[in-house]
Amino acid sequence: MASILFVLLKTPHENVNLELTTDLGGQSKKAALLFEDAVYYAVDRKAAKHLAEHVDEIFVISDDLAARGFECDIGGKFKAIDYGQAVDLIMNYDRTVTL
Amino acid sequence: MASILFVLLKTPHENVNLELTTDLGGQSKKAALLFEDAVYYAVDRKAAKHLAEHVDEIFVISDDLAARGFECDIGGKFKAIDYGQAVDLIMNYDRTVTL
Amino acid sequence: MKRTLLIHLRSGSMMNMDSNLAVKLARAALDRGHNVRIFGYGEGITVVKEGQEPKRFPNVGKELTELAERGATIVVCETCCAARGIHRGEEVKGAKVGSLTNDLSKFVSEADRIVTIAR
Amino acid sequence: MKRTLLIHLRSGSMMNMDSNLAVKLARAALDRGHNVRIFGYGEGITVVKEGQEPKRFPNVGKELTELAERGATIVVCETCCAARGIHRGEEVKGAKVGSLTNDLSKFVSEADRIVTIAR
Amino acid sequence: MSQSILILATKAPYGTEDFFAGARLSLAMLASGSISRSTVLMVGDGTLNAIASQNPGAIAMPSNPEAINDLADFEGEVYVLEEDLKARVGDLPIIDGVKKISWEKARELISDHELVTTF
């Protein structure tokens, strides 16, 4: 598999099986697309580090981040995007897998 | 608080915040009442040990255990019960807290 | 000793086994001679919708009517019902559409114990 | 390039933000010129219930009608509807009550990508 | 018979309506006049509801900070477990009127309220 986009919806404390990204993705190009409460991965330092160890790129819906009280100038592997860009990612990755 | 009965409904992998039993229960007498998918605590050895470290007694609905393929002769702090006994526990403990 | 159990249900009729758990606990509490109140809030209101026809799963609506016949009091939140397009008159026999302020506050004041069923 | 996105929704109208996420993704995909199919399964069928009147939350039923007017195809599982006491004729304008075998299989065969929205 | 209820808030905003629903329940208890004390205690992911900079307008959701302010109008107490909030997002300004507490104080709250319900 060339590339997999993992879709996450839940908080880092609810979403505990991040290993599944590596187990299912193997050597593929792997990205995480964070919607809803999964955006807390971008601001919880420990959770951010853990997720970054598992995937190559991380995309965060900026509206969801703003609603929860956080600015969008996040860095490292994390990139803030809108819904249009999320659709482009879904179309460009070979597989989309919700965890 | 003299005694607290913690009600669990989810599997050990979904229900990760067992520390809450100790954090909220402190020196009180603490028990766990396992319904639905929480009965897997009784048969997952690692999860059973973890839960037993946190509470004094553990009650498991035997029907839920049987449905999932397990016998009711569980031991240690774990005791298989029916719904009537569950109601008695709820009435006898000072507080019931769902986690 | 006869006591009063309040079951606070916030899961829907079919989304998981929670509604079935609420029914089983209520039945057992009635068997033990206790008073039973069930308050459905949020998704929990869907348990009282009339006309449930599950093919293989238990029919929660029917079971609630049986519990009411045995003396359980069953009320669900009207605002939550309206939000989901379920209106007064669509509830199963024995259940009532009510409110937090009028009904749940009364249930709380009468309750010796509460069990919250939600995920 | 115009492609087809299948949104597989299994959360209900109000239980969490999932139904709103489905609407936002569908809207963005239409904006990008893609085809959009939404299939509601399990609790996901509740999004098409007519008469939703949420006080403060978004009205998902209304938003689905708007999506349908823009060309999205919206179908929910009939067995799941019947189980919950929601029957043919109670769906919002633009949505259809259908089946896995007839409708979802067609959606799957037409889809370039699928996004599952469930918890 | 109970005169007090503690709302244990465990879910983050805004993926689920749980915090909002819990705050509304607490408000209704205080407004009813028949319950003398109804307190909100945020623990775990629930502590994220205390963050002052929330802007739910960005996603058109009802505001949890406003729901907290409404509680203050009825002298409702709102507490956040400091350690859990800090472990998630560090030291951030919290909503006026919300009090940071330790587990010891949380245990006192459990003792001081006759019923505990979880959101």
Add this chain to the structure above:
Amino acid sequence: MSQSILILATKAPYGTEDFFAGARLSLAMLASGSISRSTVLMVGDGTLNAIASQNPGAIAMPSNPEAINDLADFEGEVYVLEEDLKARVGDLPIIDGVKKISWEKARELISDHELVTTF
């Protein structure tokens, strides 16, 4: 345009209807004739659905083992991630027709199916 769909089963029986719903979806795809391959892969808590000794009659729930047998009638493939099952309950007999696999084979399945949906 897709000819194949993989059902990733992640939830335990019988607290939620997810596994049953996923197996039914897979069956409908195979029965429809328009999808050539629809496979069930159990991972995480989903592996608990493979246990042979399940007895859902004890709680009046629809049987997941029967749902798996139904798939066999349509030549549906069903796999369980051996490592995840073992980590939870050790070495237990599994349902006839379910194949134990490693992560390497699981990755092959993801590659071999055009769409993946999660239950």
